[in-house]
Amino acid sequence: MEALVQERFLAEEIRRLKEERNAVILAHSYQRPEVQEVADFVGDSLGLSREAARTKAEVIVFAGVHFMAETAAILNPDKTVLLPDLGAGCSLADSIAPEDVQRWKEENPDGIVVAYVNTRAEVKALADVCVTSANAVEVVAGLPEGRPIFFLPDMFLGAYVERMTGRKLELWPGECHVHAGIRAEHLEALLREHPAAEFLIHPECGCGSSCLYLKPDAKMLSTEGMVRYAAASPASEFVVATEVGILHRLRKLAPDKDFVPVKPDAVCEYMKTITLEKVYESLRDLKHVVRVPEEVAERARRALSAMLQVG
Incomplete structure (x- = not known):
């Protein structure tokens, strides 16, 4: 009972602070139920990216993982983007570094880099286009013929896209654990x-x-x-x-x-680091601001804008 009372108190305070701060809360569908319940929008990476791009709020609280908050910051350079827990990382995003992408580009000067949105900002900045699982097939199907395509970092999503489009892709061997x-x-x-x-x-x-x-x-x-x-x-x-x-x-x-x-213990521990209390503290103190250097953000923004136009 005490936990329920505390949850209700926090939810009420979050709603009050949202109005006070002119803030919006975006939550991924993998978040804790109580966090989803205080969000203004719950969705997948593509939906959240689109909401981040069009919001009129001055403050964006991103209840997701770090690359998602980075994406919001890239699309909203003049807004304050908060991540309630800086420990909310992503094993898939961590599987590839900018140096890996740069090496491929140097070896394939005519190549096209397709980066899943589950990547760090520095990787997006080297991509020609970003995709999500919702629009990856459509994006790849529309790419020019006859040029090598590097799909990163998820090899399982890449194999699915390859099968659905019939396009030959070079896949990075990354995975979501x-x-x-x-x-x-x-x-x-x-x-x-x-x-x-x-x-x-x-x-x-x-x-x-x-x-x-x-x-x-x-x-x-x-x-x-x-x-x-x-x-x-x-x-x-x-x-x-x-x-x-x-x-x-x-x-x-x-x-x-x-x-x-299918698997009851298929739980992303990174997503679950974000709690109702951390959302409240983040809003209350404007804590954990996520920023992306403009020279990186400018290049990543082009790849993200191409993604948002499809699907």
């Missing part, structure tokens, strides 16, 4: 237990092609794609292969449907 841990054996068990369920699978998942072999009618979708599909589908049961934070949003938007995680 949460999605990479979702394997075919997890899917097999639930196929037997839930034979009538629809299967929603994030393209970053390690099961990749084997998942589609086991379940040919499975839907490979971004987090936002999962939400839209589940809300519109006549099905009443879904097996979900992604970080389990999305289940709160799915159950909230479709309370009459059942959602079963």
Whole structure:
């Protein structure tokens, strides 16, 4: 009971401070349920990027991970962008360094660099275009023919894009440790237990092609794609292969449907470092401002702007 009272108090204070600071809270779908509940917008990387680009708020509190707050800062150089916990990193973003990209560019002067939005600002600054899991297929399909393409850093998403577009990509061997841990054996068990369920699978998942072999009618979708599909589908049961934070949003938007995680312990510890108390403290003290040097931000902004125009 005491914890519930504290949660309500913090939520009320956050709402008060939002108005006082002219602030907006953007939260990723993998955030804790109580953090999602105080957010003005909950979504995936593409949706959050678009909200960050068009917000009129003076302060953006980003309940996500560091690269997401960087993206908001790049798109809003005149606004204050806050990250409630500077420890909210990303194993995928950390898997590639700017030097890796620069080396490839020097070896492929006519090449095109496609950077997943899950990358650091310095990597985005070296890219020709950024993508999210929601629009990567469409972006790559529209690239000029006959030029080498470097897709980074997620190899599973890259393999999916390669399969869907028929384009030959050079893939960086990076992975999200949460999605990479979702394997075919997890899917097999639930196929037997839930034979009538629809299967929603994030393209970053390690099961990749084997998942589609086991379940040919499975839907490979971004987090936002999962939400839209589940809300519109006549099905009443879904097996979900992604970080389990999305289940709160799915159950909230479709309370009459059942959602079963493929892997109940598919938890991003970086996302979960952000708590309601940290959101409150960040707003109260304008704590943990995220800044990107303008010489980096200017180049990264071009790649991000190209991403926002697609899908």
